[in-house]
Amino acid sequence: xxxxxxxxxxxxxxxxxxxxxxxxxxxxxxxxxxxxxxxxxxxxxxxxxxxxxxxxxxxxxxxxxxxxxxxxxxxxxxxxxxxxxxxxxxxxxxxxxxxxxxxxxxxxxxxxxxxxxxxxxxxxxxxxxxxxxxxxxxxxxxxxxxxxxxxxxxxxxxxxxxxxxxxxxxxxxxxxxxxxxxxxxxxxxxxxxxxxxxxxxxxxxxxxxxxxxxxxxxxxxxxxxxxxxxxxxxxxxxxxxxxxxxxxxxxxxxxxxxxxxxxxxxxxxxxxxxxxxxxxxxxxxxxxxxxxxxxxxxxxxxxxxxxxxxxxxxxxxxxxxxxxxxxxxxxxxxxxxxxxxxxxxxxxxxxxxxxxxxxxxxxxxxxxxxxxxxxxxxxxxxxxxxxxxxxxxxxxxxxxxxxxxxxxxxxxxxxxxxxxxxxxxxxxxxxxxxxxxxxxxxxxxxxxxxxxxxxxxxxxxxxxxxxxxxxxxxxxxxxxxxxxxxxxxxxxxxxx
Amino acid sequence: xxxxxxxxxxxxxxxxxxxxxxxxxxxxxxxxxxxxxxxxxxxxxxxxxxxxxxxxxxxxxxxxxxxxxxxxxxxxxxxxxxxxxxxxxxxxxxxxxxxxxxxxxxxxxxxxxxxxxxxxxxxxxxxxxxxxxxxxxxxxxxxxxxxxxxxxxxxxxxxxxxxxxxxxxxxxxxxxxxxxxxxxxxxxxxxxxxxxxxxxxxxxxxxxxxxxxxxxxxxxxxxxxxxxxxxxxxxxxxxxxxxxxxxxxxxxxxxxxxxxxxxxxxxxxxxxxxxxxxxxxxxxxxxxxxxxxxxxxxxxxxxxxxxxxx
Numbered sequence: 001x002x003x004x005x006x007x008x009x010x011x012x013x014x015x016x017x018x019x020x021x022x023x024x025x026x027x028x029x030x031x032x033x034x035x036x037x038x039x040x041x042x043x044x045x046x047x048x049x050x051x052x053x054x055x056x057x058x059x060x061x062x063x064x065x066x067x068x069x070x071x072x073x074x075x076x077x078x079x080x081x082x083x084x085x086x087x088x089x090x091x092x093x094x095x096x097x098x099x100x101x102x103x104x105x106x107x108x109x110x111x112x113x114x115x116x117x118x119x120x121x122x123x124x125x126x127x128x129x130x131x132x133x134x135x136x137x138x139x140x141x142x143x144x145x146x147x148x149x150x151x152x153x154x155x156x157x158x159x160x161x162x163x164x165x166x167x168x169x170x171x172x173x174x175x176x177x178x179x180x181x182x183x184x185x186x187x188x189x190x191x192x193x194x195x196x197x198x199x200x201x202x203x204x205x206x207x208x209x210x211x212x213x214x215x216x217x218x219x220x221x222x223x224x225x226x227x228x229x230x231x232x233x234x235x236x237x238x239x240x241x242x243x244x245x246x247x248x249x250x251x252x253x254x255x256x257x258x259x260x261x262x263x264x265x266x267x268x269x270x271x272x273x274x275x276x277x278x279x280x281x282x283x284x285x286x287x288x289x290x291x292x293x294x295x296x297x298x299x300x301x302x303x304x305x306x307x308x309x310x311x312x313x314x315x316x317x318x319x320x321x322x323x324x325x326x327x328x329x330x331x332x333x334x335x336x337x338x339x340x341x342x343x344x345x346x347x348x349x350x351x352x353x354x355x356x357x358x359x360x361x362x363x364x365x366x367x368x369x370x371x372x373x374x375x376x377x378x379x380x381x382x383x384x385x386x387x388x389x390x391x392x393x394x395x396x397x398x399x400x401x402x403x404x405x406x407x408x409x410x411x412x413x414x415x416x417x418x419x420x421x422x423x424x425x426x427x428x429x430x431x432x433x434x435x436x437x438x439x440x441x442x443x444x445x446x447x448x449x450x451x452x453x454x455x456x457x458x459x460x461x462x463x464x465x466x467x468x469x470x471x472x473x474x475x476x477x478x479x480x481x482x483x484x485x486x487x488x489x490x491x492x493x494x495x496x
Numbered sequence: 497x498x499x500x501x502x503x504x505x506x507x508x509x510x511x512x513x514x515x516x517x518x519x520x521x522x523x524x525x526x527x528x529x530x531x532x533x534x535x536x537x538x539x540x541x542x543x544x545x546x547x548x549x550x551x552x553x554x555x556x557x558x559x560x561x562x563x564x565x566x567x568x569x570x571x572x573x574x575x576x577x578x579x580x581x582x583x584x585x586x587x588x589x590x591x592x593x594x595x596x597x598x599x600x601x602x603x604x605x606x607x608x609x610x611x612x613x614x615x616x617x618x619x620x621x622x623x624x625x626x627x628x629x630x631x632x633x634x635x636x637x638x639x640x641x642x643x644x645x646x647x648x649x650x651x652x653x654x655x656x657x658x659x660x661x662x663x664x665x666x667x668x669x670x671x672x673x674x675x676x677x678x679x680x681x682x683x684x685x686x687x688x689x690x691x692x693x694x695x696x697x698x699x700x701x702x703x704x705x706x707x708x709x710x711x712x713x714x715x716x717x718x719x720x721x722x723x724x725x726x727x728x729x730x731x732x733x734x735x736x737x738x739x740x741x742x743x744x745x746x747x748x749x750x751x752x753x754x755x756x757x758x759x760x761x762x763x764x765x766x767x768x769x770x771x772x773x774x775x776x777x778x779x780x781x782x783x784x785x786x787x788x789x790x791x792x793x794x795x796x797x798x799x800x801x802x803x804x805x806x
Contacts, residue, residue, distance in 0.1 A: 073678050
């Protein structure tokens with residue numbers, strides 16, 4: 001049976017921003033559609049309208065010529081539209097089965113049989129009786145997909161599904177999606193990753209600033225043409241110049257262990273590595289394999305044995321982050337709004353938070369506001385932060401601008417070592433490019449970087465050496481030019 | 497010193513009786529908190545229940561109307577809380593504290609006319625069975641219906657949360673209201689219902705105090721039991737069965753320290769009075785040490801306001 005979904009003249013306006021500006025699109029089953037755009041382009045708003053989470057100001061939605069009234073997620077479900085959100089809509093403390101039965105009207109037994117047959121058909125294997133918080137991101141996504149499949153959907157919408165997946169999980173997902181498509185489910189795939197669009201989709205619609213920019217066949221496009229449409233200008237491709245690395249060792253980690261009392265954290269097991277000046281060490285891995293613990297140990301949020309971290313010929317394992325900053329280390333944590341910056345505080349106040357003795361931000365316990373503001377303005381212009389109001393609360397900055405601000409702040413001291421954890425997570429192509437350029441520049445100035453990231457492309461682009469963290473253990477350290485993303489993928493999954 | 501078996505039976509009965517209001521209020525608050533709402537107004541709702549029950553009884557003469565009236569009074573005052581926190585999105589903690597202060601104040605005002613009026617005798621069940629089994633039957637039989645209800649409640653609550661669909665929805669809302677809302681669950685409705693249910697149970701707990709436990713109205717007669725009930729919920733890690741254990745320990749120590757004081761044990765009175773609080777918390781912390789289980793039973797969204805932006 002053929003499914004036809006039509007979006008007709010949809011407009012959604014938020015105060016100060018037009019999220020969707022008169023968007024019209026048409027989809028037919030049997031094909032996989034990509035909805036491509038940068039963060040804030042309006043694609044998430046559009047699919048949230050399709051799934052009933054957001055009600056549009058104007059415009060209509062037709063499914064097989066029927067005008068749909070989507071006033072709540074329930075309406076979308078009733079009309080056979082299933083959606084897998086970017087941020088999982090699962091109940092972490094409930095079991096997988098409880099998560100699935102909660103919005104189903106079926107009896108326990110028949111539902112279980114149905115789930116089993118779905119899992120068999122698509123080769124999923126998930127224990128239904130463990131709490132969701134014990135699942136990996138890929139498994140959680142499968143639970144979300146099963147939840148949609150239970151209802152035999154006509155339309156399946158995937159919102160940035162691969163942002164949390166490994167290479168292997170991604171290719172498994174693509175196989176499943178192709179299978180669904182063959183079975184007549186209309187698939188709409190939202191992403192800002194161009195490679196995936198080329199790999200998976202048949203047709204692509206590009207959005208920019210709330211407007212639909214183009215609709216085209218994948219076979220008529222390539223990565224560059226799509227990137228330019230998405231950003232609206234020609235992007236320069238950046239590449240790291242291969243510098244010959246010095247043998248001047250900056251930081252040396254020996255026998256670093258961390259045993260957590262929290263069962264939801266990962267223990268670190270005998271970590272050893274060293275980084276030379278001017279070098280970028282990339283640490284790859286699937287999220288939740290100890291990266292966050294490793295970052296905290298390196299930054300001093302978690303203290304360790306004094307002798308386990310040797311930095312610039314000092315033993316600093318027992319120093320806290322502020323003391324480590326005095327030794328010219330700098331940190332950019334993963335969670336920009338929770339760990340790196342305080343959302344309710346103004347930009348300049350956040351800049352002052354990274355206070356260190358030589359900064360002159362504070363005199364005799366008083367805040368030297370002029371000095372801080374002056375410095376904040378410098379960061380904003382040097383690092384291309386897109387605002388001129390340093391009194392703005394940092395929560396109102398976009399992810400990209402906030403990340404630029406944080407990196408800028410961290411580079412105040414001209415640190416010898418910058419430790420970043422997923423610096424481009426969730427950013428759009430333009431911002432990613434900028435951050436990457438900045439990181440490369442740091443290396444060119446003979447400063448070092450430890451880059452903990454779940455994005456393999458990023459690691460391959462920026463690192464001189466790469467290691468993989470799996471279940472709190474670090475793999476051998478490899479030269480980046482000997483590594484492929486396939487090899488990393490295997491190591492990330494625990495293989496050899 | 498000879499303590500006869502009859503005396504021990506009496507002590508156990510009085511321990512159980514003193515645990516009843518704690519169990520009722522805690523089990524009600526537990527449901528509220530499991531839906532992600534932190535209502536610190538337990539003490540206020542209890543005292544409102546206490547005065548309402550007593551007032552209805554004095555005015556109408558009907559115990560049935562009095563008990564129902566006390567529960568409705570609890571529902572009414574918790575509706576204020578629900579409206580403020582769920583519809584007007586006020587802060588849970590501040591609103592709950594205000595509710596307690598409000599409850600204590602208004603109950604004292606209404607209660608002025610009821611001070612010194614004697615209560616009525618509340619009918620007991622299974623009176624005739626009291627002599628059938630030695631030692632056990634005086635403990636088991638001859639109590640009010642509220643007493644039996646209170647001791648069954650933790651088990652019902654446990655069953656409700658673990659085995660029923662509505663219980664699952666309550667837990668889901670407490671875990672992640674955003675996800676629940678995206679799944680088409682009416683978060684506000686669920687939270688309103690849970691708050692109102694909590695209010696009803698607190699009202700009942702108050703009515704038990706003023707109509708059954710000490711059948712009279714005394715100003716501020718809940719005497720901090722609402723706070724203990726709140727503490728029981730948290731330290732039991734949102735587990736109704738552990739609430740039962742905690743309430744028994746607390747009730748037990750309260751009664752035993754009275755007897756110790758009466759016997760003239762040479763320990764400072766202040767220490768004895770503090771003992772139930774300290775020991776209850778220690779015991780509950782010790783039996784709830786499994787951090788994995790704590791994570792699984794703690795409502796992740798507890799005390800956080802939820803609103804949908806369309």
